[in-house]
Amino acid sequence: xxxxTTHNVEGQRIEKYLGVVVGEAILGANIFxxxxxxxxxxxxxxSASYERELGKARGMAFAExxxxxxxxxxxxxxxxxxxxxxxxxxxxxxMVSISGTAVVxxx
Numbered sequence: 001x002x003x004x005t006t007h008n009v010e011g012q013r014i015e016k017y018l019g020v021v022v023g024e025a026i027l028g029a030n031i032f033x034x035x036x037x038x039x040x041x042x043x044x045x046x047s048a049s050y051e052r053e054l055g056k057a058r059g060m061a062f063a064e065x066x067x068x069x070x071x072x073x074x075x076x077x078x079x080x081x082x083x084x085x086x087x088x089x090x091x092x093x094x095m096v097s098i099s100g101t102a103v104v105x106x107x
Contacts, residue, residue, distance in 0.1 A: 002076035018072040018102040023065030025057040057096040074102035
């Protein structure tokens with residue numbers, strides 16, 4: 001599955017537009033990660049635990065997006081937009097939402 005943020009694919013022609021597809025992932029952050037991230041924020045540096053969680057959520061959302069596009073018969077998703085949000089009580093959850101247009105492309 002070809003995934004791109006552009007609205008076309010260089011060297012290929014979009015033959016068919018199949019509709020908007022979305023992939024979403026919501027992950028909860030546990031209290032120990034929150035505590036260590038807060039300490040890291042105070043002393044500076046990067047929060048590896050949050051970076052791992054963000055990467056995991058993004059991967060899950062992309063997998064879901066690809067699966068939904070494939071179900072429609074697409075071989076590519078164009079115009080991808082990624083959105084990151086903190087949701088839940090006191091920002092206790094991380095949401096990654098990815099949307100794009102499922103298409104069939106040919107050379």
